[in-house]
Amino acid sequence: MAQDELDLEKDSLKFGFIKLTDCAPIVIAKEKGFFETEGLQVEVIAQPNWKQLLDNVINGELDGAHMLSGQPIAATIGFGTKAHIVTAYTLDLNGNGITVSNDVWEQMVENEPALDTETPQHPISAASLKPVVQEKLDAGEKLQMGMVFPVSTHNYEIRYWLATSGIHPGMYTSEDIKGFTDAEVELSVTPPPQMPSALESGTISGYCVGEPWNQQAVAKSIGVPVTTNYDIWKNNPEKVFGVTKAWADENPNTHVAVVKALIRAGKWLDATDESGKLINREEACRILAKPNYVGADYEVIKNSMTGFFYFQKSDKREMPDFNVFFKYQCSYPWYSDGVWFLTQMRRWGQIPEAKPKEWYDETAKKVYLPDVYKDAASRLLKDGWIAKSDVPWDTDGYRPPTKDFIDGIEYDGKKPIEYLNSHTIGNKD
Amino acid sequence: MSDQTPIEKIKYGLLKTIDVSGFKVFDPVVRLFFGEEPRKQLGDISRYMIAPIIFVCCCMLFWNFIAPRHKTKSGEVPTPKQVWNALVTNDTLDERENEKESDFQLSDEQREDTIATVTALVAEREKKSEELKAELAEIEAQCKKEQGEALEPLNQALAQLKAENKKLRESRAAESAKISKAIAAKEADPEKLLEYLRNDSEMTLAEKDSEKELKDKIKKIRDEEPKRLKAAQLASSQVANEVQHLKKRLDYLSTGNRSQKVAQAEESATKALGSLSSADSPAAILAAAKSVVKSEQRASKISEQEYPRAATIWFQVWRSLFTVFVGFVLAAAIAIPVGIMCGLNRIAMACLTPIISVFKPVSPVVWLLIFQIIVGAFFPNPDTHPLFVFLNGLPWIGALNVNPALIFSACTVAMCAVWPALVNTALGVSSVEKDHLNVAKVLRLGLWSRLTKIIIPSSLPLVFAGLRISLGVGWMVLIAAEALSSSDGLGKFVWDEYQNGSSHSFANILLACFVIGIIGFFLDRFMIVLQRSVSFDDGAATV
Numbered sequence: 001m002a003q004d005e006l007d008l009e010k011d012s013l014k015f016g017f018i019k020l021t022d023c024a025p026i027v028i029a030k031e032k033g034f035f036e037t038e039g040l041q042v043e044v045i046a047q048p049n050w051k052q053l054l055d056n057v058i059n060g061e062l063d064g065a066h067m068l069s070g071q072p073i074a075a076t077i078g079f080g081t082k083a084h085i086v087t088a089y090t091l092d093l094n095g096n097g098i099t100v101s102n103d104v105w106e107q108m109v110e111n112e113p114a115l116d117t118e119t120p121q122h123p124i125s126a127a128s129l130k131p132v133v134q135e136k137l138d139a140g141e142k143l144q145m146g147m148v149f150p151v152s153t154h155n156y157e158i159r160y161w162l163a164t165s166g167i168h169p170g171m172y173t174s175e176d177i178k179g180f181t182d183a184e185v186e187l188s189v190t191p192p193p194q195m196p197s198a199l200e201s202g203t204i205s206g207y208c209v210g211e212p213w214n215q216q217a218v219a220k221s222i223g224v225p226v227t228t229n230y231d232i233w234k235n236n237p238e239k240v241f242g243v244t245k246a247w248a249d250e251n252p253n254t255h256v257a258v259v260k261a262l263i264r265a266g267k268w269l270d271a272t273d274e275s276g277k278l279i280n281r282e283e284a285c286r287i288l289a290k291p292n293y294v295g296a297d298y299e300v301i302k303n304s305m306t307g308f309f310y311f312q313k314s315d316k317r318e319m320p321d322f323n324v325f326f327k328y329q330c331s332y333p334w335y336s337d338g339v340w341f342l343t344q345m346r347r348w349g350q351i352p353e354a355k356p357k358e359w360y361d362e363t364a365k366k367v368y369l370p371d372v373y374k375d376a377a378s379r380l381l382k383d384g385w386i387a388k389s390d391v392p393w394d395t396d397g398y399r400p401p402t403k404d405f406i407d408g409i410e411y412d413g414k415k416p417i418e419y420l421n422s423h424t425i426g427n428k429d
Numbered sequence: 430m431s432d433q434t435p436i437e438k439i440k441y442g443l444l445k446t447i448d449v450s451g452f453k454v455f456d457p458v459v460r461l462f463f464g465e466e467p468r469k470q471l472g473d474i475s476r477y478m479i480a481p482i483i484f485v486c487c488c489m490l491f492w493n494f495i496a497p498r499h500k501t502k503s504g505e506v507p508t509p510k511q512v513w514n515a516l517v518t519n520d521t522l523d524e525r526e527n528e529k530e531s532d533f534q535l536s537d538e539q540r541e542d543t544i545a546t547v548t549a550l551v552a553e554r555e556k557k558s559e560e561l562k563a564e565l566a567e568i569e570a571q572c573k574k575e576q577g578e579a580l581e582p583l584n585q586a587l588a589q590l591k592a593e594n595k596k597l598r599e600s601r602a603a604e605s606a607k608i609s610k611a612i613a614a615k616e617a618d619p620e621k622l623l624e625y626l627r628n629d630s631e632m633t634l635a636e637k638d639s640e641k642e643l644k645d646k647i648k649k650i651r652d653e654e655p656k657r658l659k660a661a662q663l664a665s666s667q668v669a670n671e672v673q674h675l676k677k678r679l680d681y682l683s684t685g686n687r688s689q690k691v692a693q694a695e696e697s698a699t700k701a702l703g704s705l706s707s708a709d710s711p712a713a714i715l716a717a718a719k720s721v722v723k724s725e726q727r728a729s730k731i732s733e734q735e736y737p738r739a740a741t742i743w744f745q746v747w748r749s750l751f752t753v754f755v756g757f758v759l760a761a762a763i764a765i766p767v768g769i770m771c772g773l774n775r776i777a778m779a780c781l782t783p784i785i786s787v788f789k790p791v792s793p794v795v796w797l798l799i800f801q802i803i804v805g806a807f808f809p810n811p812d813t814h815p816l817f818v819f820l821n822g823l824p825w826i827g828a829l830n831v832n833p834a835l836i837f838s839a840c841t842v843a844m845c846a847v848w849p850a851l852v853n854t855a856l857g858v859s860s861v862e863k864d865h866l867n868v869a870k871v872l873r874l875g876l877w878s879r880l881t882k883i884i885i886p887s888s889l890p891l892v893f894a895g896l897r898i899s900l901g902v903g904w905m906v907l908i909a910a911e912a913l914s915s916s917d918g919l920g921k922f923v924w925d926e927y928q929n930g931s932s933h934s935f936a937n938i939l940l941a942c943f944v945i946g947i948i949g950f951f952l953d954r955f956m957i958v959l960q961r962s963v964s965f966d967d968g969a970a971t972v
Binding site: 191196 | 723809913915
């Protein structure tokens with residue numbers, strides 16, 4: 001039996017999550033009994049927002065949590081609450097979308113007649129949004145949009161999307177921690193589940209958020225998703241499983257056991273039959289739709305989880321990679337993912353001063369723990385749960401350079417400074 | 430009153446109970462039952478019981494009428510029936526947790542029997558689920574077809590309109606080009622072009638409007654969700670959820686079962702024991718012995734494992750009640766002594782007045798945040814903190830899973846509930862009759878005796894009136910505190926439902942509204958009983 005090898009320091013654990021479909025690996029590991037196989041009794045508890053989730057992990061109320069990729073990094077370098085948080089498991093890729101209100105969408109269509117069909121061509125850039133922003137600015141106002149957290153993937157994605165079309169999303173400075181400096185569009189924090197109601201009430205005119213909150217906007221006809229983060233950066237890292245460094249040091253074996261269960265859950269979620277159809281996603285949606293997990297309607301969760309995405313009620317598209325939980329060796333904690341988030345923090349001024357190239361590498365290595373992942377994976381490999389090709393055994397932790405961005409700029413994790421300097425808007429070093 | 434017959438004794442006993450508990454409405458029912466002035470009692474019953482019942486029924490009917498007619502984008506307002514269904518669903522969820530818990534603990538024959546029943550049930554429900562799924566697919570296809578049919582002419586009209594408008598625009602563009610040419614050739618007045626262009630933009634707008642009108646129509650049809658589709662989805666979901674639950678039960682009966690897990694651990698212990706006896710090298714012996722001990726330890730650890738229950742509504746109710754109780758006791762423990770001090774000593778009163786006046790109006794939300802920071806600092810590691818270890822080790826209370834969030838919420842409740850009790854206590858103490866105090870002086874009673882014999886007893890009615898207000902305030906504040914601190918309880922239930930945003934969420938929130946209200950009502954009645962039992966007059970309010 002597998003758990004014979006692991007001498008668990010702690011066998012009853014509490015994990016926090018935010019009501020988003022990408023918490024799936026944690027929920028599935030519990031509901032499908034993967035945690036139990038490792039001898040772990042796990043409670044999975046919904047958290048009201050990312051700040052409180054992080055606080056609860058830091059103060060020991062939770063053992064670990066579903067976190068934004070940027071959170072462990074930001075906490076470790078001390079942007080926001082300072083605490084040394086580490087991660088050994090990336091929960092998923094992609095899974096976010098940018099939704100604008102019906103009103104803004106109509107104006108965008110006006111500005112770009114090519115969008116005036118039921119199935120406009122993707123990716124939709126923010127170019128058609130620019131006149132809307134300008135019109136607001138002329139009226140002495142700024143377009144308000146929502147994102148979920150200052151260091152969330154969503155914040156960097158929506159900034160990237162806006163900046164690519166020449167709309168300045170604002171800089172963070174040491175005085176301006178809201179990131180409104182020079183902004184043409186003001187991005188403010190709204191917890192994911194509150195996005196649709198904030199959009200409907202008009203506090204914001206658009207948002208960038210994970211699922212099911214874009215599909216919810218379609219289902220309730222209160223907004224139109226214009227793009228997904230798959231179009232902004234193909235296969236970008238999204239959430240991680242984070243714990244404090246202290247917890248990881250105290251419970252090394254438990255940590256490995258947790259990662260083992262998560263890998264199995266990821267593998268289960270991405271299992272396909274011969275024709276490439278995802279076989280377990282419907283069951284996963286059924287589980288996630290329970291009120292103590294994500295709790296949204298099964299139909300809404302199913303929209304994006306089973307390989308499709310509704311951009312409008314009339315515009316359902318196949319997006320098999322909208323949620324990736326295990327494919328492309330994605331659950332491995334890549335240093336290059338960490339470096340990308342660090343470059344974005346620097347780009348938008350969350351890191352106020354220029355840092356040398358080595359610092360990026362060192363910081364990523366402080367946060368990402370591939371050794372724990374490899375330990376867990378090698379045990380699973382031995383027991384036959386995963387295939388040898390599922391894990392990048394011999395990597396140096398950096399993915400090969402990629403140009404899969406909406407603007408085609410190349411990202412090489414080993415050249416963070418060059419990457420920073422290749423953008424027009426934002427800090428350059 | 431020795432001349433009372435036994436029946437009269439029962440009657441007056443009942444009447445007294447009703448009176449003390451504040452259910453005076455039932456007074457005529459009892460009197461009627463004992464045959465006292467039937468006419469008068471019937472009149473009272475119809476006035477004070479039947480009329481309110483009819484009124485409430487009218488409200489329900491009005492609600493039932495208005496709810497489906499008031500649609501918002503966030504969802505429909507649920508009808509009373511839907512709220513009732515929400516109650517049933519929540520109860521089912523609770524029941525399912527119970528089932529899983531008992532499955533987890535079952536062993537031996539019982540376990541096998543249950544496996545057999547559940548397996549049979551799974552087969553049956555699965556079949557049903559497949560049927561419903563097929564039905565749903567059919568209805569879905571049908572609805573789609575119908576929608577397509579309804580949309581078809583509109584879409585065609587839109588395409589046509591667009592084409593026409595485009596043509597018009599093009600012809601106007603050509604015309605304006607022509608005019609410009611004429612102007613360039615000095616054959617026309619530039620004013621003419623401006624005129625034409627002004628006209629043109631107006632026409633373009635009008636054309637766009639006509640397009641928009643059609644688009645809105647299309648959108649409306651798309652937004653419509655046929656009732657039977659919704660019903661089919663609901664029915665299919667319900668059975669699919671049940672199947673999922675039953676399969677999970679099977680898990681808990683087989684691999685996830687406690688006795689099974691213990692047996693497994695024990696088995697590996699025996700195996701290790703076997704390899705210990707057959708081991709020959711010192712290293713192998715040591716390794717085998719270690720493995721024996723480890724397996725034994727695991728077996729004993731597993732045998733103490735509890736089923737990790739998901740929080741259901743009844744659990745949330747109990748936890749909320751416990752939290753408000755803790756907060757209320759804290760509030761009373763502060764308010765009564767401080768109140769007595771203020772009532773006895775005018776300087777103390779003067780000292781505390783500014784504090785009371787400034788802090789009384791502060792919102793519970795602010796208190797919660799403050800307590801999170803202050804109190805949170807005392808529990809750096811809640812898992813091993815002696816207070817929580819002790820509380821969670823207790824029967825009943827342990828099941829409520831006491832954590833720092835509960836303490837924050839309780840402190841917030843205490844902070845907001847302390848003021849009415851404090852002010853009333855001070856008032857009660859300061860208004861003790863001077864004669865009584867003079868008598869005490871004459872008798873040369875010490876401070877303690879004065880307190881316990883005279884001051885406290887005579888101020889009790891007001892103290893309890895204050896406590897009653899405090900409990901009401903506390904219960905109200907608690908829901909907000911729980912929602913914000915995500916401490917399990919009714920507040921969190923409401924907040925989670927709001928966050929879920931599913932089609933049942935609205936009904937669940939309304940359900941919580943009733944549950945909170947009804948519990949608040951009973952808490953208030955409970956305080957009335959306490960208050961009545963210490964008052965000497967019968968004049969205390971019962972509303």
